[in-house]
Amino acid sequence: MAAILFKNALLITMNPGREVRRGDLLVREDRIVEIGQSIFSEKSDRTIDASRWLILPGFIQTHIHLCQALFRNQAEDLPLLDWLRRRIWPFEAAHDAASMRASTKLGIAELLAGGTTTILDMGSVHHYDVVFDELEKWGMRAVGGKCMIDTGAGVPLGLLEKTAGSLQESRQLYKTWHGAANGRLRYAFAPRFSLSCTEPLLREVGAMARDLGCMIHTHAAETAAEEEILLQEKKYRSIDFFREMGIAGSHCCFAHGVQVNANEITSLAQDRTAITHCPGSNAKLASGIAPILKMRQAGVLLGIGADGAACNNHLDIFSEMRLAGLLQKSQHGATALQAQAIVEMATIEGARCLNWDAEIGSLEIGKKADLTAINLDAPHAQPLNRENIYAQIVYAAKSSDVRLTMVDGRICYESGEIGNMDIKATLAAAEIEWQKLLHRAQITG
Numbered sequence: 053m054a055a056i057l058f059k060n061a062l063l064i065t066m067n068p069g070r071e072v073r074r075g076d077l078l079v080r081e082d083r084i085v086e087i088g089q090s091i092f093s094e095k096s097d098r099t100i101d102a103s104r105w106l107i108l109p110g111f112i113q114t115h116i117h118l119c120q121a122l123f124r125n126q127a128e129d130l131p132l133l134d135w136l137r138r139r140i141w142p143f144e145a146a147h148d149a150a151s152m153r154a155s156t157k158l159g160i161a162e163l164l165a166g167g168t169t170t171i172l173d174m175g176s177v178h179h180y181d182v183v184f185d186e187l188e189k190w191g192m193r194a195v196g197g198k199c200m201i202d203t204g205a206g207v208p209l210g211l212l213e214k215t216a217g218s219l220q221e222s223r224q225l226y227k228t229w230h231g232a233a234n235g236r237l238r239y240a241f242a243p244r245f246s247l248s249c250t251e252p253l254l255r256e257v258g259a260m261a262r263d264l265g266c267m268i269h270t271h272a273a274e275t276a277a278e279e280e281i282l283l284q285e286k287k288y289r290s291i292d293f294f295r296e297m298g299i300a301g302s303h304c305c306f307a308h309g310v311q312v313n314a315n316e317i318t319s320l321a322q323d324r325t326a327i328t329h330c331p332g333s334n335a336k337l338a339s340g341i342a343p344i345l346k347m348r349q350a351g352v353l354l355g356i357g358a359d360g361a362a363c364n365n366h367l368d369i370f371s372e373m374r375l376a377g378l379l380q381k382s383q384h385g386a387t388a389l390q391a392q393a394i395v396e397m398a399t400i401e402g403a404r405c406l407n408w409d410a411e412i413g414s415l416e417i418g419k420k421a422d423l424t425a426i427n428l429d430a431p432h433a434q435p436l437n438r439e440n441i442y443a444q445i446v447y448a449a450k451s452s453d454v455r456l457t458m459v460d461g462r463i464c465y466e467s468g469e470i471g472n473m474d475i476k477a478t479l480a481a482a483e484i485e486w487q488k489l490l491h492r493a494q495i496t497g
């Protein structure tokens with residue numbers, strides 16, 4: 053890795069002052085080492101003319117399933133529990149290492165090409181080593197973990213684990229991968245959701261995560277049906293249930309939070325438990341619209357993510373940001389949830405959800421060189437409004453405008469190329485592995 057100088061970019065820093073400035077940015081090794089005017093080209097091995105680019109901190113999506121990229125377009129017009137039981141779980145149960153690799157690669161390629169540099173990923177039950185292996189190879193930053201399932205109606209045998217085995221495999225993955233790749237990869241315990249985990253499993257996850265100092269990522273308060281079943285079975289709704297199990301606090305990030313009530317919003321804020329907003333997934337599965345405005349006003353830490361390609365059907369941060377704004381505005385009026393807040397969720401607030409904001413989430417000297425460059429030379433991008441550049445990013449920019457994505461000082465995507473990945477071969481492998489997986493999968497109706 054060498055020194056790379058970006059000349060004359062419009063820098064959306066997301067620093068504490070939310071400074072937007074035209075200037076140069078110098079990267080050396082894995083860090084941003086200088087931001088300023090007229091930095092000499094002699095300091096770099098490569099100088100890039102960025103005068104027609106916006107440069108932002110790399111986008112952070114705090115809820116992704118790389119394992120489901122292969123199920124894109126294959127589970128349509130179903131509500132969540134049917135979608136899971138009739139399609140996604142049988143597909144996941146049919147994954148082998150080769151299909152997991154094809155799925156992961158497809159997802160990573162899409163994410164990097166669309167400007168996402170960091171994800172919080174929930175895996176399937178098996179083959180999570182493969183996911184980390186591909187993340188390491190293509191340079192993405194990630195917190196991730198195998199999902200844990202040790203009970204639940206409609207769970208295929210191939211996914212149903214013994215409690216002790218699930219914990220042991222998670223711990224083993226933690227040992228192998230937590231802090232790997234120059235600290236770029238971190239482990240998260242990932243119980244699937246409240247209805248698919250026993251109390252002993254969840255209590256042990258709560259204790260182990262505190263012990264080992266790693267994150268817990270799960271789905272919570274996604275649908276009304278889930279809350280109802282849990283209330284009948286456990287006398288709790290999901291947020292309270294998880295807290296009762298010892299799963300709450302600043303090391304926890306829950307996807308969705310669609311169904312949270314006023315009390316739960318208060319307790320999430322008090323506990324510093326983060327919520328990931330997944331507007332595309334929530335709308336498509338008709339789970340509802342998360343009360344983002346209320347959560348934000350109450351001080352709940354919020355990230356944003358596309359969820360999986362099986363319910364979205366892409367992993368595009370731009371369409372998630374746009375939808376987040378449109379949905380809140382259509383509910384609460386045109387002044388609700390301004391674009392800056394949405395870009396914050398996709399950068400510095402996302403970093404905070406992952407407890408990684410000391411190193412990523414903004415363009416600041418000394419921070420990791422994770423950044424995304426967006427081209428402005430397009431009819432849909434002009435004219436620019438410097439006064440509200442965030443609206444430009446949320447409502448006008450498209451993922452196809454991304455020209456370059458850098459993670460840890462390494463250019464992972466540039467002008468259509470993902471490092472040395474053979475994109476054609478990646479797509480062909482995805483098609484073949486999907487057909488093989490479909491053949492193995494036991495789909496009934």
Ligand SMILES: [Zn+2]
Nearest residue numbers: 271307359360
């Ligand atoms: Zn999900």
